[in-house]
Amino acid sequence: MSVRISLDGVDKAFTDRRTGERQQILRDFSLTLAPDELVAVVGGSGTGKTTLMHLIAGLERPDAGTVSTGGGRPRLGMVFQQPRLLDWTSVETNVRLAATAAGVDPAEVAPILAAVGLTDYARSYPSVLSGGQRQRVAVARAFVVRPEVLLLDEPFSALDELTARRLRLLLQQLWLRAPRTGLLVTHNALEAAFLADRVVVLGGRPAEVVQEYRIDRPRPRSPEDPELFDVHRRIVAALT
Structure with a gap:
């Protein structure tokens, strides 16, 4: 089950710790994510991408306007x-703790570790894993809770491109098994085009929607799909 997320007329400002000045990040900002829709938000630094995610997650409150997440507090995967x-405990325990906290049967842990290709590393500690394997644990931890809303904050930007590509394909596979409402924040226009149903380009401060692109390509998608490269070019053009 997933939910509709709506931001309506949202204002959000922060105080600059160095100057003491108020920085207006969002003003009268509105955005809706439909149930089971994965929306990618791209934009330059300081355009409010992470602020949007924090508002949806309940980590920040709007100064004005409303943030609606289906009438309650949905279960989040991040x-x-x-x-x-948790580097002092095993891969399996990292994922099991998330499941237990969400009230999910711990029996769900083994299947999700298998889905992300980590069955053989269940008893390993994160410190012995590669960067890509560690991020697979993070993906497993997010999905094991059966989230109604999935929030992805630059999830693959710290990885080399080959590893990031593999994890994008993995994320697509998991999404196909159980779609849910999702927000992807990324600087990577091609990643946005490949993963999302809709790409929202932000610009300016306070942030505003510069352009939107609906990705009408069926899943599973290929990273080599020429239509995705065309969307990528249009996103980059909107950002420049």
Whole structure:
């Protein structure tokens, strides 16, 4: 089950710690994510991408306007740029703790580790894993909770391109098994075109929607799809 997410007339400002000045990040900003829709948000630094994610996650509150997440607090799955694992315990325990906290049967852990290709590393500690393997643990941890909303904050930007490509394909595979409402924040226009149903380009400060692109390509998608490269070119043009 997934939910509709709506931001309506949202204002958000922060105080610059160095100057003490108020920086207006969002003003009268509105955006809707339909159930089971994966929306990618791209834009330059300081255009409010991570602020949007924090508002949806409930980590920040709007100064004005409303953020609606289906009338309640949906179950969240989150993947960050850094995996943020518990290095003093095993891969299996990292994922099991997330499942237990969400009230999910721990029996779900083994299948999700198999899905991300980590069955043989279940008893390993994160410190012995590669960067790509550590991020696979983070993906497993996000999906094992059966999230109604999936939030992806630059999840593959710290990886080399070959590893990132493999993880994008993995994420697509997991999404096909159980779609849910999702927000992907990324600087990578091709990643946005490959993964998302809709790409929202932000610009300016306060941030505004510069352009939107609907990706009408069926899944599973190929990273070599020429139509995705065409969308990529249009996104880059909107950013420049």
